[in-house]
Amino acid sequence: MATHPGAVLTPAIVARGLTRRFGRVTAVDGIDLEIPRARIYGFLGPNGSGKSTTIRMLCGLLHPSAGTVQVLGHEMPRDAERLRPRLGYMTQKFSLWDDLTVAENLDFMARVFDLDRHRRRSRFEAVTDEYHLAPLLQQRAGTLSGGQRQRLALAAATLHEPELLMLDEPTSAVDPQSRRDFWESLFALVARGVTILVSTHYMDEAERCHELAILADGRIVAQGAPKRLMGTIPARVVEIEAEDTVQARAVLLEDDAVLSVAQLGTRLHVLLRPDTPRPAERCADRLHDAGVAARSTVVGASLEDVFVAATGFKLTSHVAAAD
């Protein structure tokens, strides 16, 4: 990594008021970002929340409708071409060539990134080794399994040793074991100083990120380290164990202190307003009055709770106001 010492202090990505409209749809709505170097930064958000659109703007594929972006010190999209050699991008959809073999795909990407012959050979060997592609080299990319494809895509994105990697939902269609392996390799890259921006809708993946932005409807609704987000969730979390979870849920939703009720297996996670005193007792009383047998305990927030609290607020506050 040929960055001068001072550069380490400046963030890898800075965005201000980043907005993108498609006709009448506002896909990304005034996002502010500051992504530090040599960290894994996650975008967590449901379908259509604007993760891909944001990433595309950050790497210069789409012009923002408003706002400014600097990536590795380059003004985007103006200086997009100067960023190219320093950026590795993995699209949400597999976008290498199905009718080329694994080896041909890698060789092609290495040439397109202007690697000289020596570096082509050494990097080819390095990524083949690192992502266990050796037995697949002569296979057409179109015949690879989901996990194999994803390894190939990451290998192709890291061939030219970029300082910044943008990975758009890299682990959808990949089994849990492959996902774990994949994250191991991401941490290995970060240890070498690479900055990684990754989008996901898996909680467990989001929890592994150093920092996280939760997106909903094109806005960032929560931002920070996962631990801190769980610690400072603007709600109290009560876990309910009940026989009849359906009825328990119905009862709890009638309380205006309750922001949301989510089912996790046989238990319910209830988010209540942060100013609610003694939330476990309050839930227990309500359920008892309604004749529902249940046990309530206050618990620490999971990332899922953070997510629900962050993305579900609008709806519940609307319901509360209507009361």
Add this chain to the structure above:
Amino acid sequence: MLQRLFAIMNKEVRQLARDRLTFGMIVGIPLLQMLLFGYAINFDVRDIRGAVVDEARTSHSRALVADLQASGVVRFAAPSASVSELRRRLDAGEVSVGVVIPRDFERRRLGADRAVVQILVDGSEPMIDSVARGLVQMPLPARDGEYRSRVPVFEVLTEYNPERRTAVQVVPALIGVILNMTMVIFTSVAIVRERERGNLELLITTPIRSWELMAGKLAPYVVIGLIQTTLVLVVGAYAFDVPINGSLLDLYLAAALFIAATLTLGLVISTLVKSQMQAFQLSFMTLLPSILLSGFVFPFDGMPKPAQWIAQVLPLTHFVEMIRGVLLRGAPLTEMGMPAAKLALFLAVTLAIATLRFHKRLD
């Protein structure tokens, strides 16, 4: 840097070689078109059934009949004894053309104040009617009384195609039609396919330059176009006896210029459409007027003015003019300055449009 350009070309060639459908089309389309236009569609009129009433019975009148017969256009059945019998045979559809050589043939021939020979035609068939009208233009036996049998019947009409065979007119222009069809479709589809499959989203985040991407994708098709040209020429020469009168270098230069023009047209189309299907449709929409208006099917001069203007914008028009000149008349390319310049202008304009419209962006 050339490495990136060659990388794109290399990839394109590999993909082409693995794409059986496209590969089949490269050879299949020319062969199919050759068969269609060379054999099935026949503008030639030959062996029309005819009958003669020779009331003069001189050596000149017999020579005239022999000449008509030799032209191959009319095949005479047994002669008729009288004009009324000839009429009856025409009415019965037994013959389509009747030639009446009057008793005073020799006098009329020298005087030339009245028609020398009368031709009766079955007017219900347009083709035969027009051919018979062609017969009328046959040169009169000369005033000095010498009827030279070497004089060709259709002298004016058939200068570079003495036997007036369709293949000779069609095959050279067919090179243009085939190139126009395959080049535009292949390039527009090849680029749109990458966009559809998402390859382009990845490609444009690499340091590749737009021109490298475009040139690298188009270059293999120039070679393919030249191969198709060769294929049509060889089949044309062996199967249809189409002459190659001009220089091969001129011919390939003209073909290369035309190929470049059609490739950039395909490029422009690829920037206008969203899917491979649309690319196909738009390519065909440009193909149809090209076939109809370029002079390939209908003579250019006979078209109404607006159609001629439209034809000026179509690259095929200028290529047909060039290729017929080079291949049949043996004209050097230097005499083809005008169509070549128009083709070059078309190339420059489409290239400019494509470059302006092709961005390394998704929006």
